[in-house]
Amino acid sequence: MRTNVTTKKDGESLIVTPAPSPATYTEGLKLSGIILPAGWIWGNGDTVLSSAGEASYKAFFDTTAYENEYDFEGVTGYDSRTHEVIRDVAVAVNKGTLTEAAFQLTGNSEFTYDGSPKGVSVSLSPEKVGAGVISVKYYQGNAEVKKPTDAGSYTVKIDVAEGANYNNAASLEIGTLRILPKALSNDAGITFVGTHIYDGQEWKPALTVADGEKTLTIRKDYEVSYPADMTGVGDKVITVTFKGNYAGAKEVTGAVKYLDAPAAPYEFTKGYIQGDIVWIKEGNKAEITPPAGYSISSELNGAYSDVLETDSQIASVYLKNNQGQMTGAISVSEEIKTDAEAPAATIKIENNEFKEFLNTITFGLFFKETKEIEIESADNESGVKTTEYCISEKAMTKEELEQAEWEVYTGLSLNPDRKAIVYARVTDNVGNVTIVNSDGIVVYTDSEQKTEEITYTKTTKENVGAKVILNGNTVSSIRNGEKELIKETDYTVSENGTITFSYEYLDSLKAGEYVFTVSYHPMGEEYVEKEGNKAPAATEIKLSVNKADSLVKFKDGVTFDKAYDTKAVVITEEDVEKSGSTGNVRFTFEKKVNDEWQPMKEAPVAAGAYRVTAVLEEDDNYNFAEATLEFKIAKAAPAKADANISNNGKGISGAETGNNTNISLYISLFAMSGFFIASLAVLRKKKALENK
Structure with missing residues (x-):
């Protein structure tokens, strides 16, 4: 097993993936135009970047010169065969910006006005791809015109929407759209009311101007100019000058004429027409009135009114109707004269x-x-x-x-x-x-006496009326013989003809017969004696003035019965009651002899049956009155020696007068005779009153 010990630097510390700055899209942009850091090269620098956006491209770093110092075995993308580091590098291409130069107008950009909207076509240069939708706009000054229609010049601007390779662009001025005015003169249709009736006002008729079936608008499409005199009567040449969407001019002719006068243009309404003469009163004026719906003046366009007044001859008149239209001069043929004399x-x-x-x-x-x-x-x-x-x-x-x-x-x-x-x-x-x-x-008609006789009883204090039929007349006076009565004091007269005589006046008359003569004012007016006048007849009223009745009677309880005492009966006014007459009361006496009453000259003294009559004498206002009363004077009883001696033991005081057995009978007879006498007196009084 072999162990390799290296002392080279790590190649990663040298190799950094490039991050180039973004590019802006232009037509034919290549990778070679994108700058890489030192040591790096594009795999294919001729690659064209055909669209904006971001993409990765191969880039190579040659490690040959660095391999003694750096160890690249562990570096990403290292190829020991080619001694290169290969990496994908991101490239950003921003969208480009369009300018006016990229666009041009295509087709016609100049037109003649025909009332329809006009427009132009705009195209992008063929080499420009990836641009957005183009929107064309038109401007006059700063104002956008949506649909250019009217004559004029319009600036063409476009807005370009954002596309694949280009940003949006706004208000790019591309060129000019021109719409030329339409030549319009003889072809223009002009209509208006060509005749104007004179009204003293400037006439400026409204014109209707048309281009075919389209009605044009004044001040927009044309102007109208009028002659200096558009008021007076005559022909008027009016000029229409086109403007705006139209060009040219055209003349039309109108006319101002007087209003035709009506068939009967005026009438004299104040002043008397006698043939061709109009008479007026001195100080007055004749009045000339126009027909209904017109006013009138003595001069054209003068002061028109409903009536024209004149006190002198006038040659012409002028009419104006309710619309203000006026006639020319209308001749007046009538002659105006003044009548200054009263009839x-x-x-x-x-x-x-x-x-x-x-x-x-x-x-x-x-x-x-x-x-x-x-x-x-x-x-x-x-x-x-x-x-x-x-x-x-x-x-x-x-x-x-x-x-x-x-x-x-x-x-x-x-x-x-x-x-x-x-x-x-x-x-x-x-x-x-x-x-x-x-x-x-x-x-008038004479008054008539309806009540011919009246009666008044004195002291009754009651007015007495007499009726006359006045027939519209009034009482002027009433005379009693030669004496005239005082109206409203002695008498009054009512409207219905009742003459009322006052009791004060009637009481002033003595009892007797009178005649009142009533005179009259015909219909209330004092009669005037004049030749041809008819005097009113008087009427008469007969008046009887009677005295009133008096009353006298003996007072209740009064009696003159007594026994003979050698003295005459004494009767005074204190024994009677009286009313009415202020005359004296006298008394007469009668004695009853064989059932007959015989008058006496003096008051009785001797025993017997008597009747006294009280007579109240009359005065100026009252009749006399009388009343009777019967009485007896009994025989006196003989004197007694001893008044205390009883009469046969019956205890009757006084002298013996005879057989007392008949005393009760005598008393009864005496009472009955007194009742009979009183009754007789009443009957006599009643009969006396009836005979008056």
Whole structure:
């Protein structure tokens, strides 16, 4: 067994596998372009690196020069036959970078605008392989244009996606795409409203410009220029100049014309037309009115209004419709004249004529039958337009008459039971007005007396009424003989014709017969004596003034019965009650003889049956009254010697007067006679009252 002892260095300490720096991919890159450390060589330096990425290639290290110093037997990849260390070396090839030079435009890059998007083709140099997808972009300035359509120049840029051998590239400027404007002049279609009706405003018609079926856009595809005068009437040449996607120019002609006047272009609406003359009132103006939908002016493009006013001759007028369109001059043939005179008016009532306006009016015409009123009118210039009348019961001012209701005069009559002031108003055809009025007219019916007789009983303090049929009249006065009664004090008159006489006045009259004469104001107006006037008739009321009844009676419990005492019966006013008359009370006496009452001159003294009559004498207001009362004077009893001696033991004081057995009978008869006398007195009183 042989033992080898070496002193050589370990070859591993010398051999280090190369790690070359990464290369960047280019076309034709070879291994020989990859630098290895000293002593190392590529197995095949002509090997082409055809793609980016990482791969291993054989590299050789020649150990010949080192074998005396190093022992390579244990070194990985050592080949003692060739004296080489062979190892796989990793080579990294990074992706390359593309530039504009690697690309070029292919095909057409210049077009004429036709409204469709345009584009170019970009190709990569054939020797460049392993590049990514190419994206073409178009720019105008910094703005990207997705689909170049409009005329202009576009910068062509590309983005290249990352490929097998090349990194991505962005915004590589390759070239220019050009789209030329389309020549458009006579071929352009231009439409517009070619006729404009004059309105005093600048006319700039809207044009529709088309390229075939495509409508162009103003300011983008074309501009429009107008002549300096686009207001006045006449032809207007308008120029369309194309721009943007189009080139060239074209002219079109329009026209401004006056509005056609309507068949009846105006009407005089204030002012009276008399043939070819238009009459106006002094200080007023004629008014010329256009048809509906128009305004009018005396000058073109002047101040138009709904009505044109003028107080002098006018040659022409101009119309403007609601759209502001105007006519040319329209001739006015009518002559304008001023009517400065007011018409004449006359009111006739029988022989009375009224031709002016009376500021002070009284009711001075009185009639009892229907009256015809005539109104005459005349005017020498524009003529009478209307004759009217107004009837009022009171005087009216001219201001009030402006608000009054007037009626057209075709004849007028006033029927009875009416009072009136007649106003006549005559208006000529330009509005001159004359107003005249009549004096106050009263057409009435006499009042009638309905209550012909009245009666008043004095002191009753009750008013007494009498009815008259006024027929619209009022009571002017009431006379009692020659004396006039005081209204509202002695009497009042109601609206329904009741005359109420006050009891104070009636009480002031003495009892007797009177006649009241009632006079009247026709329809409430004081009658005026005048030729042709009819005076109102008076009515009469007969009055009976009667005295009131008095009352006298003997006081309850009063009796004049007594026994004969040689003295006459004494009766005074204290024995009676009385009311009514303020006259004295006197008493008369009667004596009953054989059932008959016989008058006595004096008050009775002797025994007997009597009747006294109390007579209350009448005064100015009351009748007399009387009352009777029967009484007896009994015979006096004879005097007794001893008043204490009893009568047959019956204890009756006084003198013996006879047989006492009939005393009860006498007493009964006396009582019955008293009742009979009182009853008779009552019957006599009742009969006396009935006979009054």
